[in-house]
Every structure is written in structure tokens, then in C-alpha cells.
Amino acid sequence: MRITANFDGGNIQVLSLDNKDDIQLAIREDEGGEFYQWFNFRFEGQVGNQYRLNIMNAGQSSYPKGWEGYQAVASYDRQAWFRLPTIYENGVLSIELDLDCEAIQIAYFAPYSYERHLDLLSAVQVHPEVSLEHLGLTLDGRDMTLVKIGDGDEAKKNIWITARQHPGETMAEWLMEGLLYKLLDSENPTSKSLLDKANFYIVPNMNPDGSARGHLRTNAAGINLNREWLAPSKEKSPEVLYVTDKMKETGVDLFYDVHGDEGLPYVFLAGCEGVPCWDERLENLQQKFVDALTLASADFQSEFGYDKDEPGKANLTIASNWVAETFQCLSNTLEMPFKDNDNLPDPYAGWSPERSAYLGEASLIAMLAVVDKLR
Numbered sequence: 001m002r003i004t005a006n007f008d009g010g011n012i013q014v015l016s017l018d019n020k021d022d023i024q025l026a027i028r029e030d031e032g033g034e035f036y037q038w039f040n041f042r043f044e045g046q047v048g049n050q051y052r053l054n055i056m057n058a059g060q061s062s063y064p065k066g067w068e069g070y071q072a073v074a075s076y077d078r079q080a081w082f083r084l085p086t087i088y089e090n091g092v093l094s095i096e097l098d099l100d101c102e103a104i105q106i107a108y109f110a111p112y113s114y115e116r117h118l119d120l121l122s123a124v125q126v127h128p129e130v131s132l133e134h135l136g137l138t139l140d141g142r143d144m145t146l147v148k149i150g151d152g153d154e155a156k157k158n159i160w161i162t163a164r165q166h167p168g169e170t171m172a173e174w175l176m177e178g179l180l181y182k183l184l185d186s187e188n189p190t191s192k193s194l195l196d197k198a199n200f201y202i203v204p205n206m207n208p209d210g211s212a213r214g215h216l217r218t219n220a221a222g223i224n225l226n227r228e229w230l231a232p233s234k235e236k237s238p239e240v241l242y243v244t245d246k247m248k249e250t251g252v253d254l255f256y257d258v259h260g261d262e263g264l265p266y267v268f269l270a271g272c273e274g275v276p277c278w279d280e281r282l283e284n285l286q287q288k289f290v291d292a293l294t295l296a297s298a299d300f301q302s303e304f305g306y307d308k309d310e311p312g313k314a315n316l317t318i319a320s321n322w323v324a325e326t327f328q329c330l331s332n333t334l335e336m337p338f339k340d341n342d343n344l345p346d347p348y349a350g351w352s353p354e355r356s357a358y359l360g361e362a363s364l365i366a367m368l369a370v371v372d373k374l375r
Helices: 114-124 171-183 189-197 208-213 238-250 280-296 319-327 353-373
Strands: 002-004 013-016 023-026 040-044 050-055 073-075 086-089 092-098 103-107 130-137 143-149 157-163 198-203 254-261 268-270 330-337
Touching: 092 103, 114 143, 114 171, 114 208, 130 238, 143 238, 157 171, 157 238, 157 353, 171 189, 171 198, 171 254, 171 330, 171 353, 189 198, 189 353, 198 238, 238 319, 254 319, 254 353, 268 280, 280 330, 280 353, 319 330, 330 353
Parallel strands: 023 050, 157 198, 157 254, 254 330
Antiparallel strands: 002 040, 013 023, 040 103, 050 092, 073 103, 086 092, 130 143, 143 198, 268 330
């Protein structure tokens, strides 16, 4: 038996490989020591054998309720991902494995590697309406890249979309991939109409350092970027500083920040009802967007989600709240599950990269429904 996490986005510590029925592992903490939940490793063994992998520190993780009803994901070819039988008891997450090939990759959710991120940027740049802008370097020296789509016409609306502030929420960049490819499909009438009306500014990965390091929630300095928007700094959160500076240059008419939620087995939006500028105009826009996304995707629902902030009590360090208040615009956080979507369960794959990508396409329909009314 052999286990390694020595690759992009890898995270696991091996405590014991002495017994195939009690392989003991631990998740490595993010920089800063406050968060951990993401795991991603490669297991090698003997075909036909059964193994039990026990993550011993699961009960002390950032969101232990996230393990309830959760099934780990795995892939033999790193293309097709499926769920493994997983049990959470007494603070230990136990994964049952019947090995069909010598090696398998096992992760918290289907990984989205930094190399695939670079592939995505390279693929979209060949489109005539796309340009890439280098915003600056992260603390580890990686590129912060903005995908700009449109002709920059000042008469058009400006739509900003960001993903993976929390790097372990890889479903967010899977959504971005689906959204970008559909938006750039010249045969798609929704996309053509949107690009006639709006310029897009898209950051597919807000936290490339945390993504490569195998973090759940923080950047290279151990900072949760989605608590930095009110006062980002070059020393702790340059990723957010670059984006907020660019937003102030372009303006924002609609903001969409894409995330994943560890605990809730649903797709839902977290709006900005608690920002000081919230009014009837924003309330109507929000309802129209929710109604359109409900029709566009059977995976989306509005019954389950986070509690709404009280009027004037929104936390302005959070991206969607800061953007809503700063630009007085429609602004949402989209959440997808790490588990399955209980409204449309799929025992084999659970929530998946493919469903994330389809939700990206549906998001464009909801944007088209409101684009003419944003201002």
C-alpha cells in the first residue's frame, strides 16, 4: 500500500499503513491553523482487495456537520468521479474501498487543478471577444488573471463573476468552466443576447495559492479572503485588493460570487438584504433573479439556505455585501453542496463537476432575465 498527496491541491497525512482494514490518516490544516476539511490524495494497493481508510481528525475539522450524509469522491482516470461508501462515527470519517485498479484518487470533491485552471484561461483567450488581464501576483508568486469578455462599450452593463475565494470549494471553478464555454458559444442565443447587453469580468480562481497548497479556506498567509473586502491589503490579501481596485475602475452592475457549502445538501443563493442601501429596486431585482434561476435549473431552490441579515446589519467584509453596498447593485453568493442535492439525488455521483457546469449555464439565463433592469 502507498499513499501520496505530493501534487497540486494534495492534502493528507499518513498516520498508519499497518493494517489494510484500519488505514489511519489525518487532514493537514490550512496555513494559519484555523481551518481544515479538504483532502485529496492518491492511494495505491492490490486489485481486488478491500480497504478501510479512516480520517482520524475529521471530528475536529472546520465543519464536522459536513460529514453527516457525506460520501467521498474518487476516480481511477481523474476524469470521471464517483462516490465511495463513507461513514462518519465518533469523530472519524471512514471510507470503504474495493480496489478495481492499482491506483485511485480520493478527494473531498472533484479537484480542479491549477494546470486545468491554466488550460481554461488558454482555451478561452482564443475567442475574439476575450482578453486576459494580469492583475498582479499572489503571495506565492502566482498570477491573478481576469477574463474580460466584451467590447468595453460604456453603454453596456458590467457583470462581475468570481469563484474559489475558498480554494477547497472546487465546484465553483467547475461552474466557471461551464459558464465560460457556454457564454462563448456563438450558437447560443442566451449568450449572444447577453454579450450584446453586457461586458463580463470573470476571475475563475480568486485563490490560486490556497488551491495549489491544498487548503480548504485560506490563502498563503492563512487569510480567509471572503472576510477581506472592506479593507484588503497587499501584505495579507492582495488577491482581493487587485479585484476591488479593478471593480472601482469598471463599475459593477451585477455581481455573482460562486462558492460551495459543506453542510447543506442544496443549491441556493445568499443575497444582500442586510446592506444599508437595500431598497425596493434591489428587492425586485433579487426576486426576478431568483425566479429566473428557479426556472432555468431544477437543481436550484430557495426554500433552504442561510438566514437573511437584519436590515443594515450585513457584514461588509464579505464580497457580495461589500459589492452590493459599494456599487448599489444586484449581488449574490451562490452556494453548491459538497454532498448531493437532496432535491435531485444521484447516489452514484452526488453533486458533481457536470452538474456544477450546467448550473453555470443556467446562471446565464438568470442574468439575461435581469440585465435590462439592472440600472
